[in-house]
Amino acid sequence: MGLNPKLTLEDIARMSGVSRSTVSRVINQQPNVSEPVRQRVMDVIHQTGFHPNLAARSLASQRSYIIGLVIPRSVQNLFSDPYIPLLTQGIAQTCNQNNHTLALFLFNTEEDEYKLLPRIRRPGLVDGLIALSTHADDELLTQLRQGDIPYVITGRPMNLPDASYVDVDNLYGAFLAVRHLIHIGYRHIGTITGPLKTTTGMDRLEGYKKALFESFIEYDPRLIVEGDFTQSGGYYAALKILPHQPDAIFIASDYMVLGAIQAFQENGLTVPDDIAVVGFDDLPISSQMSPSLTTIRQPIRPLGAKLVETLLDIIDNGSQPPRRVIFGTELVIRESCGAHQKMVFQGDG
Amino acid sequence: MGLNPKLTLEDIARMSGVSRSTVSRVINQQPNVSEPVRQRVMDVIHQTGFHPNLAARSLASQRSYIIGLVIPRSVQNLFSDPYIPLLTQGIAQTCNQNNHTLALFLFNTEEDEYKLLPRIRRPGLVDGLIALSTHADDELLTQLRQGDIPYVITGRPMNLPDASYVDVDNLYGAFLAVRHLIHIGYRHIGTITGPLKTTTGMDRLEGYKKALFESFIEYDPRLIVEGDFTQSGGYYAALKILPHQPDAIFIASDYMVLGAIQAFQENGLTVPDDIAVVGFDDLPISSQMSPSLTTIRQPIRPLGAKLVETLLDIIDNGSQPPRRVIFGTELVIRESCGAHQKMVFQGDG
DNA sequence: GTGAAAGCGCTAACAG
């Protein structure tokens, strides 16, 4: 199979008795090649195991067919959150399907940031970028806006009116979660939020407030504790909220739930009997843990797929007008909310 | 700062009154440039925000400065295991430090495998590859051996005598874990292994056996259950081992511990009182969970760093002789083994 | 439908 490693278009052309251009046309599936010729060239290509050199193609066509995934420092600590690997899987798979290569830019340290940002912007490397969303003052976003590289952001960015992004309906998702708790009968409902300098954190808090408001429940500021989407963040936030004795709690990410539940256990509280829990994300682990987690499902892999598709669209057709895609979310009722114990749940239409 | 996007070496050369070659020399930090000239060129480069085109550089120098990380389908389900993201961080960071770009090749489906393998081998894309280890019959390894791309493998591969790899001392690590349990006083010690068609799984099982053997404890085959390094794998393996009433158990990865502990809880067993546990990896979560996990620490990030360094060495200096790096491991004693309750632990010299 | 020729922007001998 994989025979001569260093063939060029020229060689294939000679071997099939045509010109370089024709071979190029065949490889790129362009029209204007007669069927017999196409066949002949294809045969030679298969027999030789030829692959065109990508650097040369990039240089000539001004397209590398590489897209970059940028994970800024501010979400680095979240890399153990299964959310990111899951999203990455969706992105990687869609890259493959579209014959693009995925470059991964992880910013570990501030030093990385200095070295990496200029490199990313080098011409001839990536055709476009997918950036994980962060707070507004992130250096990365500034650079993206100034640069001329097509990009798309996961999650609505804060001060980037012209940016394209893909997001889920965080507000409505959180609203669903809290309304569900209210329907079951809880009234003293707390929340552990995401970082409130991100739109994701803010929107989910808004949804929480909206659900309470809709049911004429006044919210107690002491029952709102800011988390940071990490497991240990969830743990400490839970400790902070516990003295105020919520009977139920909406936690803005499943990964934080893991930490929070540990805090509950250490304080002798069992879920859902002593405290009901609804999360957000629906990670694979959420259905397997015990008690299984009632949560808001967001379509993580499809989100990754859409990010790639949107980016490719922008690369091909320009960044204007900005693309905005919002995925819906879905309430998944399991054990941790206590619905099955407390009442016969009858839908919440 | 980021001004004109489409400058070329030629432009910089003209602007600083020298030839293209000289600018190239300055950029690549080659000798044979007088200090004044270097200064002048550097000034122009900074003022213009010039970055050389990477595709052109790749083509001319036959080096892309991109290295690929290949995660085969057989470890895809492990992508939620924090081990992989951690390793990826180490790899990414070291790539940055060495001015290389990291390309991520995730094989989700069999289809991906067909599309991706040929693409990876295209000339002009990657300078070399880091492959996560898998079982011997993985298509990927076959392809790597046949191809002419430099590569290095994480974990000793099975039937690849000439391959370079970076690994930890799995056998001795497992040995440490089990010897520790024996020292504390347990005698009916079980193990949940990794996949036994991988060297990692096999070596850790060997270490378990060796420790028992050394203490003249005959091993009970019913206390050895094969896992697959996943959380749910740990769960089911634990269910399978429980009827045979081990008083302690060595679990070949911390991530599997998470599943196993859930199985213990559901069966009314508490750790370490009813069953002692020692894991392997020492993930960030291992010290935070409750009870905190006694485990074998392996230096995951340094491992990633060494992988990159080894690969770059191979790229520069050839793949012969094969490089083999084995990292040591370390027993980290926490709560889950019950050492502190059972006895005053006095080291195990 | 096919081929010839002109680059893409850089590196790397080779002169000088």
Added chain:
DNA sequence: CTGTTAGCGCTTTCAC
């Protein structure tokens, strides 16, 4: 120490 020159292997007009 610096400049000239010849490619790297492909895409892409433009003729025919």
